[in-house]
């Protein structure tokens with residue numbers, strides 16, 4: 001959309017173009033580490049990078065930042081690809097940092113030969129003690145001045161697998177008194193005797209993030225490398241590593257930072273989300289309570305609603321917390337336009353129409369979506385006995401209660417006007433049945449004077465004889481706290497909401513028997529629901545996506 005004001009990231013690109021950076025050299029990337037599923041925070045980064053690709057008609061790579069074999073898996077690679085595609089974006093090429101292990105190794109040798117890298121075999125404690133503090137310079141490692149030959153031999157031994165994990169590292173020789181701690185001879189390689197999900201056991205030394213990321217951008221000729229603010233201090237190192245290998249004739253990647261997005265009442269960190277899965281707080285990465293893209297999809301979110309959300313919150317320069325109601329607003333807004341209306345009773349109370357002929361039934365016309373003329377209509381069965389919501393009936397109530405009460409009338413959606421005459425209770429005093437009379441001439445859409453009569457209150461209902469039973473899963477916030485992972489002396493796990501899932505049996509109009517996994521509907525007056533992947537032909541399972549209005553008590 002060209003009419004929108006540019007965000008500060010787009011300004012950076014515009015400025016480069018204005019300073020004669022060739023437009024055809026623009027290239028971006030989205031660089032997830034495959035150590036978990038993508039979450040709603042990633043959606044911001046995806047929208048940003050792929051949005052730039054669309055704006056400038058430039059390629060965007062999907063790069064897996066897979067340098068840590070201990071935590072990465074093929075399952076996560078597959079899930080990430082599925083989610084980016086589902087969000088509606090297309091990458092130019094699929095890349096893996098692990099594809100560059102050989103090139104990175106060759107460059108590391110080159111640095112060693114230039115005297116810019118050395119092998120250190122001190123313990124990590126010794127190295128930490130030499131690091132100094134931001135205000136005190138560090139101390140040079142006693143191994144800093146090893147000869148090139150010795151470094152090459154040791155580095156080769158590291159690669160061959162001669163050393164145990166944690167005994168040897170390759171370090172860049174930069175500046176132990178730099179005011180930027182990251183420049184104090186950072187580690188480039190460590191020994192890890194672990195199989196990698198792609199390179200298997202080819203390597204037992206693995207490159208660190210800082211050494212890998214900028215060089216990968218350079219190999220792919222990414223022009224603009226956007227990352228989150230925690231990498232701002234890493235930029236100097238990113239540039240130092242590039243300086244070592246940069247060839248003037250090539251595009252030099254540029255790192256710039258934007259704010260991480262946090263969502264209220266949840267956590268957006270793969271590590272923490274993994275903890276929820278591992279501890280059984282949720283059932284899986286795609287549990288509908290999870291803020292993952294696959295969790296949101298299973299919950300009933302549409303790609304449009306997530307894209308509109310990221311678009312609305314935009315790109316920021318400072319970290320902040322976005323209220324989850326903004327996300328819910330977007331899905332409600334979109335589902336209002338596209339979701340067919342159906343009737344479903346979630347907490348049933350039996351109603352009998354005493355003047356409706358026994359054994360009779362009729363099929364009434366029901367409009368599928370008042371927001372969408374093309375959505376058409378369907379038939380809904382009506383009969384003498386049906387369910388309404390328990391909360392829609394009271395024996396007595398004040399004037400503001402526009403639902404059913406004794407002696408008063410309401411309209412049944414798509415059907416008749418009924419009047420409550422009496423009710424029956426069980427021995428505990430619970431109401432178990434309401435007896436009504438109906439006005440046979442008041443049928444909706446029949447055009448009679450009676451059908452046009454105004455009564456306050458319209459209820460949804462489901463004919464008992466025709467009702468389809470389904471499991472309905474209702475969700476609440478996963479955490480009771482707005483910002484569960486920012487408490488100083490409490491772990492975020494302490495704020496897990498024990499009642500985030502409630503499973504009930506709903507009674508639905510029979511039309512829904514053909515609903516397919518992923519179908520989204522509005523249960524009129526109750527909210528938006530979608531068919532869960534646990535559904536079978538014997539048993540339908542619905543997830544509540546969101547209510548019709550923002551009803552959550554603040």
Ligand code: ATP
Nearest residue numbers: 031032033041042044045227228260261268269270
């Ligand atoms: P996590 O802590 O969830 O693992 P990460 O930053 O380590 O997050 P990556 O897989 O490295 O996850 O992220 C891929 C890209 O998405 C990076 O550029 C990262 O900066 C960006 N990103 C991750 N989380 C967010 C967020 N909450 N808001 C905006 N961008 C994010």
Ligand code: MG
Nearest residue numbers: 031032033065
């Ligand atoms: Mg990362």
Ligand code: MG
Nearest residue numbers: 033035270271
């Ligand atoms: Mg991470």
